[in-house]
Amino acid sequence: xxxxxxxxxxxxxxxxxxxxxxxxxxxxxxxxxxxxxxxxxxxxxxxxxxxxxxxxxxxxxxxxxxxxxxxxxxxxxxxxxxxxxxxxxxxxxxxxxxxxxxxxxxxxxxxxx
Amino acid sequence: xxxxxxxxxxxxxxxxxxxxxxxxxxxxxxxxxxxxxxxxxxxxxxxxxxxxxxxxxxxxxxxxxxxxxxxxxxxxxxxxxxxxxxxxxxxxxxxxxxxxxxxxxxxxx
Numbered sequence: 001x002x003x004x005x006x007x008x009x010x011x012x013x014x015x016x017x018x019x020x021x022x023x024x025x026x027x028x029x030x031x032x033x034x035x036x037x038x039x040x041x042x043x044x045x046x047x048x049x050x051x052x053x054x055x056x057x058x059x060x061x062x063x064x065x066x067x068x069x070x071x072x073x074x075x076x077x078x079x080x081x082x083x084x085x086x087x088x089x090x091x092x093x094x095x096x097x098x099x100x101x102x103x104x105x106x107x108x109x110x111x112x113x
Numbered sequence: 114x115x116x117x118x119x120x121x122x123x124x125x126x127x128x129x130x131x132x133x134x135x136x137x138x139x140x141x142x143x144x145x146x147x148x149x150x151x152x153x154x155x156x157x158x159x160x161x162x163x164x165x166x167x168x169x170x171x172x173x174x175x176x177x178x179x180x181x182x183x184x185x186x187x188x189x190x191x192x193x194x195x196x197x198x199x200x201x202x203x204x205x206x207x208x209x210x211x212x213x214x215x216x217x218x219x220x221x222x
Contacts, residue, residue, distance in 0.1 A: 042214055042215060043157065043212040045211070059211075090156050092157075092210075100145070100159065100162045102159055102210060103159070104157050104158070107155070
């Protein structure tokens, strides 16, 4: 089925460890996004990529880096994980930069101990 | 500052229409109203959007008041699978989605 695929689905890290969250979409969308959702809260934008080759900071970029590897893939890297980064991470894509028609992945549940 | 105000939670009987209100009194002329929902633990799902005219699709209807300061999302025949958090978002066409707290809709048998 067409959509957004995120890996891994679950991850436990120790404080200070690094990891990369992977995201791929097969809808030929130009724009991709990374959000985080803390318990009981709405989603907050970490980084986005309006088109291949560009990335920009969102609302909460500190502690994260991103790479738009190609049109399909957009990865999120935690260089030195902290307990405050315990969250559910969602990747999304849309045809163009903007607020409608986002397709979200199923999320990565990350716990930092 | 929040651009939208939604009730924290609502209940609806299965089979009845669910009417979810949203206030956006500071909306500007080029901003759209978008609705997304998030079923437990899943990624949000796009429902519908509109500028000033009422809109309908296979999932829902969106009614926007003439002054555009409020809107209502209508699920015509709610089912248990419509239990979710519903987000009303105001944004212009080029900006990102910014999520608030949303309305937790509980559809009861």
